[in-house]
Amino acid sequence: MSTSLTEFCRAEIAALKDAKTWKKERVLEGPTGARVRVDGRDVLMLTSNNYLGFANHPRIVEAAKKALDRWGNGLGSVRFICGTQALHKELEATISKFFGTEDTILYMSCWNANEGLFAPLLGEEDGLLTDALNHASIIDGTRLCKAKRFVTPHGDLSALEKALQEAATLRRRLFITDGVFSMEGEIGPLGGFADLCEKYDTAFVVDDSHATGVLGKTGRGSAEEMGVMKRVTLFTSTLGKAMGSAAGGFTTGPAPVVDLLRQRSRTSLFSNALPPAVAAASLEAFRMLMEDPSPAHRVQKNALTFRTRMKAAGFKIPDGIHPIVPVIVGDTAKALAMSDALFQKGVYVSGFGFPVVPQGHARLRCQISAIHTEADLDEAVDAFVKVGKEFGAIA
Ligand SMILES: Cc1ncc(COP(=O)(O)O)c(C=O)c1O
Structure with missing residues (x-):
């Protein structure tokens, strides 16, 4: 039995402990x-x-318990084989209603939503622009996509404009930013980003994991807070933070984009459906926030x-x-x-x-x-x- 791997890990652990x-x-x-x-x-x-304090809220816990009785523990399948229940469709429709978008696709996490987003939409002839401080799941997602990558300095609108000019001859362009940067608690300059994306005919994507349910007059997130809700092409976000706190993520936006993701997004195609209890709890979270x-x-x-x-x-x-x-x-x-x-x-x-x-x-x-x-x-x-x-x- 080779011991080199465990020896490597032991040395790395010791180095991390040494560095405190x-x-x-x-x-x-x-x-x-x-x-x-x-x-x-x-x-x-x-x-x-x-x-929002929903993680252990009595209504959320009750919704999860009832879903276990009504829908069972799981589907034993990915969505497109035999893993879609009416509950998943209802949660997707509710998220679309909440965001004012046409359609939504659920994932097991926002990590999966981001990782499965880019490759189906962009190829070698396209440009993928991404803010340097974006979440690790976006960084990993961009690595799985063959599009030409432009990593723009954090929040720097003039650098983004330069990159967009360079990408202008490419077939399609997509720019993605975190709505709120999780280490800084800082909202991105979404108005400036939207202006530039419109000027250079570029899809504008916001990962709003830390703002869905949190920011804006009605909790719609960073885009509501910054007044650009209708100028964002796609949102990705998590159900694991404000909206139930268990697990799950989604991408929401134009119906054809979401439909194509259902056909081609590998983290949906090759990974199990969201467990019913988790889906029901997040559905209840959206209902609660929309009510009040x-x-x-x-x-x-x-x-x-x-x-x-x-x-x-x-x-x-x-x-x-x-x-x-x-x-x-x-x-x-x-x-x-x-x-x-x-x-x-x-x-x-x-x-x-x-x-x-x-x-x-x-x-x-x-x-x-x-x-x-x-x-x-x-x-x-x-x-x-x-x-x-x-x-x-x-x-
Ligand atoms: C900006 C951002 N995107 C994505 C994720 C991943 O979310 P999930 O826990 O649903 O995979 C996080 C989680 O920390 C995040 O902060």
Whole structure:
């Protein structure tokens, strides 16, 4: 038996531990919520994508339970063989209604939606333009596509225009951006992107995983927030964050595009259908938000409150409105040590360092939820102030 692979892994693990960048897995002893039970005690959850607090909402849990009884545990199949139930069609129709689009295709995750998006739509004669800070699933998706790739510096409209000019002679063009960049909590310049895509006859795609259900007056996301809802050709997004928090993703847009994806997108064609309980829970999440957008308003308000209090306490926080609130501390080892110290004080927040973020920009990524109370936010800020002083992050 060859031992070279395990030896390689052992050495890599040792290097990660030496650099103090080894990521610990904490084990939750119950469901997620504003507070979670870990190591036998309750801590404030400040690092989850459960933006609306739907993950363990009674209506969502009930919808999943009922779906198990009505539709069973799974289909044992991909969608196009025998894996499509009326439930999947209803969720797709509801997502289309929510976005005001013609059609939607579900995937097991937004990772799969992104990975399966480009190759069916673009070939060698086409141009695929992508923002440099886009999510890893977009980067991997672009690698599976033969189109000429243009990676444009993050949020740089003049660089994008240059790339679009260079791509102008190609047969078709598609530009994709994250709606909200997950390490920064920053909304992309969607108005400028839309202008350029229209000027250069380019499909404009927004991955709105961190904004669906979260931003905008009715929770439609970053495009609603920026007033460009009707100017986006396609949205990809996740059901694993605000909209149920379990799993699933989708691409939504013009009917012919979605229909072709159903025929050719490999991550749909060769991967099982979304489990019924997961689909039903996300369907309920969309219904709840369409009935009453107040959870989106609450998370937006909580994000502003937390941002304002943390800035007043002296922390370095990039400007913004999103419930992802990065607290920049510089060094990776310091970010991870501060995360441990906060955990000891009852606040669960993740530290991120190089290579996930640029060298010297390590951070604690706070994520605020609609179900955090004022008292929760105060408790988090108090713990940050104590730990921040201990580590010299604030005076
Ligand atoms: C921008 C973005 N796109 C895609 C994904 C992947 O989503 P999923 O968990 O549904 O695969 C994420 C998840 O972190 C994300 O932040």
